[in-house]
Amino acid sequence: MPVLPAQPAQLPELMPAPGAPFGLYIHVPFCATRCGYCDFNTYTPAELGGASSGATPAGWLAGLRTELALAAARLGTAPPVSTIFVGGGTPSLLGAAGLAEVLDAIREHFALSSDAEVTTEANPESTSPAFFDGLRSAGYTRVSLGMQSTAPHVLATLDRVHSPGRPLEAAREASRAGFEHVNIDLIYGTPGESDDDLLRSVDAAIEAGVDHVSAYALIVEDGTALARKVRRHELPAPDDDVLARRYELLDQRLDAAGLRWYEVSNWSRPGGECRHNLGYWAGGQWWGAGPGAHGYVGGTRWWNVKHPSAYAAVLSDRRLPVADFETLDRATSHVEDVMLRVRLRAGLPTALLGDDERARAARIVDDGLLRADGDLLVLTDRGRLLADAVVRDLLV
Template sequence: MSTRVTDRTATVFTLPDAALDGLGTRPFGVYIHVPFCATRCGYCDFNTYTAGELGTSASPQSWLEGLRRELDAGAAMLGRDGRTVPATETVFVGGGTPSLLGGDGLSNVLAAVRSSFGLAAGAEVTTESNPESTSPEFFEAIRGAGYTRVSLGMQSAAQHVLRVLDRTHTPGRAVAAAKEARAAGFGHVNLDMIYGTPGERDEDLDATLDAVLSAEVDHVSAYSLIVEDGTALARKVRRGELPAPDDDVLAARYERIDARLAEAGMGWYEVSNWSKPGAECRHNLGYWDGGDWWGAGPGAHSHVGGVRWWNVKHPARYADELAAGALPVADSETLTAEDRHMERVMLVLRLRTGLPLADLQPDEVAAAERVVDEGLLRRDGDRVVLTDRGRLLADGVIRDILS
């Protein structure tokens, strides 16, 4: 098991030399968490806050001031004792709703990353956006600031499905926003889908896929609806107001999505992600391939050299701790060799490139061979790769190998 240290703040938190010594040998990225949303979606359990929930305790300005301090402190920690801080290869601004910051706000965010960690030549810079808080002027502003990729939350093209999810955008707005982003010069645009929402019909999924393909994006993320504890959706399911997602329906929807996207020239490269060749999200690949990243913002998670830590969640406390000169670290853990092995199997096996058999212990190789015989994995040289049916049961395949 990992070694955990609880209730730590920056007055005591530091990275050990062993974690820093490998910097630059692994991909390095920066994740920025924007905790603000205009409304709360019923299915969402992310660390986000509406203006009414925050009141006067925090604001985008206090968050940005804290963000600058955290990034500067992070660069100083990684550059301790004369070490070279790796230039940032990927930046991902997520949330929450980053587009609520507007073009100027997101430009300031990227400027803060540049001034602290710096950007590598050809860096991938992504921001998530809600279609309703974007415009041609917004896309032109962030493209001019240096963003190279936009990820838009579409979820569905069916109004009644969006209503169940408590999404506020109109069905056609996501496609229009994607086209505006492309017109502003973005070569890489992603649309996020959610499938399996209660009340979604086959024709609703087909309409969503038609809309996605009409937008001519080069990347699609499609996630089955998960009913998270503590959400408004979970309460409705518990009260019997909505049915829980059906596993057989989810499997059929996934196969339909995969087939339609493949026909359009987008292949899967991770179980829930499809892209045209060369349009894979490099930032997410850094997570899956065991890279390093600094996560800045309330509740953001970081990982460097086998040490993982995460920030306090509330934006007010986040800003206050940084104003007091402390990194806002809530908790941390040092991963053991066993932890790192398990995580590598869990993440890499979800990729289309598969998992090298050399990464497995002898008993795990034997288990993987049994899964091959069951038709859920296939051999590809010295690697094992999920079959089409295996993708539907990926979590179970991973458990079988690791158990």
């Protein structure tokens, strides 16, 4: 049983900034198995206690309902919710009925805008045509599917349990159920992956007809099974030069198919951008509900207790399950604003920069990593490969 906080942190007054997008992030902490590269706040059945611990989907949902009620009361008159993102973990383990209950709980306490984007992540092996039909009936508008690769040996290295073709069929099932917006996640740079492995995966995503692709370089996170294998020299660490080449290959293939980058790791057809994630990158606000979820409203950022049992225990006393919080000062907010906005194809407004930063930006433009587009600074193709370095050079 996890150690419970003696007293949850008490959030200061939260004043949503007027005019900023407002979203909800819901964290589902359950997975059937643990992937070797994953360090997310997720738990398999073997890692959780019995039903009495509260660490079950039913106990989680009861806690979520309480947290949403407390959140709505704390915010007072909250702005209409423009985006909802149910992530994890594996939300699809709840089934369509469970995910419909999540949306019902949200609607009970929050007003949704008429064009709200409602997304859930899903692992292909826990989906079906009936699952997608149920999601559409419940009001979900977007699905994000974890594919990672179509190469069996790459999936094995990542400890993914779905068959190579299942994500593609799931994408088609979602489209047939009426979803106009379907995302596929890819990971590139896995040990043993070839350029052709990656391109076959990209081509398969394109052929499945999705309107959005997210592609992430494999990162070896401390404490994961993958990190232990790399440390024991059972697998090589990802190579930076290989990662850069793979990024260029997938970008070229996606762009040729009409999916253009709009954030360094995200490509979409026109209108297919993930509005919820754009809220994160462009200064929006959101309440994060669920174990370990993060929220940000009115300059205050907080994070919940991580273990599902601790989450359930705090909420059983009708207290917000906040582990801690921080109030961002102007300097920290500025750094984060620059760091996030520079990653967007929409560009970084030069008006956000101080005089010294504009001078440094001019030098970065001369180096060919940024281009000036009116009053905006936009990463070049080479700049996208070095986005973190661009941010460091801007903010030095």
